[in-house]
Amino acid sequence: MVGPGPWATNATAANLWQEPGHSLQNPVSVSVSRAVTSRPDRPAVAQWFKSPVPQSPQPLGIQPPQQPVDQTTKSTPFQSGQPLTVQSPKPVVLIGVTGLTWEDVIPQTTPNLWQLAESKGAAVGNLLVRSLTAGSCPVDGWLALSAGQRVGATPGWFASDMVGVPDDCAAPAEPVDGQLKAWPGYLAANTGTGRDQLGSLDQWLADMDLSGVAVGPGAAVALASATGQVRAYWEAPADLTEFGAVVQSAVDQPVNLVVIDAGSRSADLTPTALDQRIGAALASTNGPVVLASLADFDQPSMSVLVSQGMGEDGAVGLELIGSSSTRRAGLSQVIELHQVLQAALVPAPVGPVSPWQLSPAETNLDQVVVSLRQDATHAQAMRHVTQAAYTTIVVLSGLGLVLGLMAVARRRAARRWEALALCSATLPVASLVANLTPWWRCPFPYPAWLVVSLTVAAGLTGLVWLLRMILPWQLLKSPMGAPGLVGLITAGVLVADPLVGQPFTWAAPLGTPVLNAVRLYGLGNPVFALFATGLLIATVLVAGPAWLKGLRRGSSVPCLVVGLGATVFTAASFGAASFGGAITLAAAVLVLAPLAGDLKLTWRRLGTAGSVAALVGVLTLVLDYLRGPAHWTHLGGFVDRVLTGQAWPVVANKVAVWLRLSAGVAVIFGLAYLVWRIARRRGFQLPGLTKTWLEAPMMRPIGLSLLVLWVVGSLVNDSGLVVAGVGLCLAGPLLAATLLRANANQSS
DSSP states (O other), rough: OOOGGGGGOOOOOOOOEOOOOOOOOOOOOOOOOOOOOOTTOOOOSSSEEEOOOOSSSOOOOOOOOSOOOOOOOOOOOOOTTTTOOOOOOEEEEEEESSSGGGGGTTTOHHHHHHHHHSSTTTTEEEEOOOOOOSSOOHHHHHHHHHHSOOOOSOOTTTEEEEOOOOOTOOOOOOBBBBBBBTTTHHHHHHTTTTTOOOHHHHHHHHHHHEEEEESSSHHHHOOTTTBBBBBBBOOOOHHHHHHHHHHHHTTSSOOSEEEEEEEEEEOOOOOHHHHHHHHHHHTTOOSSSSEEOSOOOOOOOOOHHHHHHSSSSOOSSSSEETTTTTOOOOOEEGGGGHHHHHHHHOOTTTSOSEEEEEEEEEHHHHHHHHHHHHHHHHHHHHHHHHHHHHHHHHHEEEEEHHHHHHHHTTTTTTHHHHHHHHHHHHHHHHHHHHGOOOOSSSHHHHHHHHHHHHHHHHHHHHHHHHHHHHSSHHHHHSSTHHHHHHHHHHHHHHHHHHHTOOOTTTTTTTTGGGGGSSOSSOOOHHHHHHHHHHHHHHHHHHHHHHHHOOGGGHHHHHHHHHHHHHHHHHHHTTTTOEEEEEEEEHHHHHHHHHHHHOEEEEEEHHHHHHHHHHHHHHHHHHHHTOOOOOGGOOOHHHHHHTTOHHHHHHHHHHHHHHHHHHHHHHHHHHHHHHHHHHHHHHHHTTTTTTHHHHTTTTHHHHHHHHHHHHHHHHHHHTTHHHHHHHHHHHHHHHHHHHHHHHHHHHOO
16 A cells, blocks of 8 residues: 655645535445535635635535445435445546656656556556547546547548647646636537547445546646536646645545546656656555556657555566456556456446456566567557558559569560569568567668568568479369468468467568557458468468369358358457458358359349358357447447447448548559550460469459459558558568469470
C-alpha cells in the first residue's frame, strides 16, 4: 500500500463544487456517504464555494458523519449535513496526466512514479491513447475516461492517420458555475460517430448511488454529466503544497471515486514536475490507485500506466497490465479505464468485468521498463515506415510481374527471370518474417527493414528453388509447383502468427497498426488478403496430384477440406477473428472446389456459394456474441450494437474508410489496365498463356477463385480494394513465374 513516505504534504482544504443532498440508494451493498451543505442563493444543481484556502483541515461545505442510516430500509432524501455510513473508507483514486511515456520514467528524475511501480501490489504497462485523430490531445483522454469510447474534442478526418498530434490542441478548462463551457463543442465533435456517450461515467455513478469528486480541470471533464455539469469539483492549485492539501481534503471526503488531474506536458510541465505533483497526490491515497497518462505530447506514442492495489489481494510481485482488447501483456487502451473504474467500485457479477488482465512480470522493474520502452519504439517505427513499406512492396512486386511478363513475351532465358519473380512474390511474407529481427531499433528503421526483408525474401526464394530441385515430386517440376510452395510458406506463417502471439504481424509495416488501436489481435484485412491468396494457391499441393492423374473430381475433396479448416481458422477468435474474411474465404473455396472437380460455374452454383458464405458470416457473428460480453471480440460487440440500434454509425464509418482506402488503389488499377491495353494494341503477346491457363495443374480453378476472393473481399471489408491490391502483390509475380516455368518446360 502506498504510504506517506516521500509523498507527505501538509493538509489544508480548498475550493469545492459540491452537489446538494439527495438520496443515495445502493443496490450493491456499497453504501455511500455524501454530507453537504446547501445554500438557497446558489443553483439547485450544485453549490460553488469560492474562498481562499482555509487553515482548518475541514473543507467548506462538508460536515463529518454523525449517524448511520439503516441499510435494510429504503433511504429517504436527507437534509443538509445528514450523512450516510461508509462501509469502505478508501475511495478508488485515478491520477491522470498527459504526455508521459516510459522514456520519461527513471528513478533519478521521477522517483515518486518509480516508487509507486515498485510498491507491493503494483502493476505496470503501456497505454494506447488513440482518439479520433492519430495523436490525442489532453482533453481527448479525459473525454475517453468519461465515455468509455474513442472520442475526442477534434473531429477525425480522412488524413487523421497520417498526421501526429494536432497543432490546435485545447487544454481542459475550469468549469464556470459548475458548467463546462466547451461541452457543446465536445458533443458536436463526436456527433454521428457512434461514440457519443459523453458523461456516461457520471451517469453510471448516479445509477449506482455512488459519488465522485474531481480535482483539476481534466478530472472535471471525466466526471461531467451528459450536459457538461460538474457535480463535485476542487480546483488544482499550481503550488505543490496547496495541490497536495487539496487532494488530501478530497480523498478525506465520504466519496467512492476521486479523479485527479495532476498536470500535462502540454502545459510546459517537465516529467520531473509532473512526478512531483504525482507524489503530492499519492501522499494522500490509502486505497486502490490508477496512474495513467491519458494523451500524447508531441507525437503519437504509448503512454505510462501504473496501478496499485487493483489486482488480486494475494498478489505480491510486479504485474503487467494487459487487456481483453489487446490480448497482450503490458498493453491496454485508455478507453478501458472507464470500465476498470466501474469494476473496481462495483465488482462483478453486479458490476462489469474488468477488461484488464494482470499477469506476473517475469523480470524486475528495470527490465520491464526497458521492454515497455522497446514496445513503444517498435510501434512508433512501424508508424513511420508503413507508408514507405507498402509503396516498396507494391513497386517491387509490380516490377517482378512486369519484368517476368516481358521475359515471357521475348522468350528470354527463364531461370533468372523466374527467380526474380519468385523473390518478388515472397517479399510480402518476408517483410513479416523480418519482424523477428529488431530492425526498429536502428536509427534509420526503413533502410534496416528493407535490407532485412530483401535478405529474407532471397532466402525464401532459395529454399523454394532447392526444394523443387531435390524433392522427387512431379508436381513441383510443373509450372504451379514453385508458386504452390510460396503460397504454402505465406499461409503457414500467417496461420502460426495468431497462435503463437503475433510475432510476425505485431507492429510490422504490413501487419497490426498498433498505435491506431483498431484491432490488435487476429489478422487485419491486408494480412488476411495475403493469407487467403497464399492458401488458395497452396491448394495445388494437395489437389494437384489427382489433377495430374486425370482424377479431376478427386481434386475437389482436398480443396473442400483445406478450405473448411481455413474458414474455421478465419472465423475463430483464436485465429484471424475476421467476419469479412470468413465470408470471403468461404465464397472463394465454394468456387474453387467445383472448378477443381471440372464442374461448370453456373449462376446457380454462384448463388449457392454466396448464400453459404453469407450464412458462415452470420454464424460467425452469432457464435461470438453467444460467448458473452466478457469474451466478445469486436464481432460480438458489433452484434450487440445491432441489437441495441447503434450499428449504423459503425457501418457508416466503415463505408467512409472503404472509400478513402479504395481511392488510391483504384487509380493504380486503372493505370495498370490502361498500360495493358496500350501494350496489347502494340502487339504485346504472352506465348503459351492460354495453354498454361488450361493445362497447368489447378491454375484455372485457383485463378478464378482468387478473382472471387478479391472481389468479395474488397466489397465486405472496410479496407476495400486494398484487399485485392495486397493479394495481387503475391499472385502477380507468381503468374509470371508460372508462365516462365511453363515455357521452359516446353522448350526442354
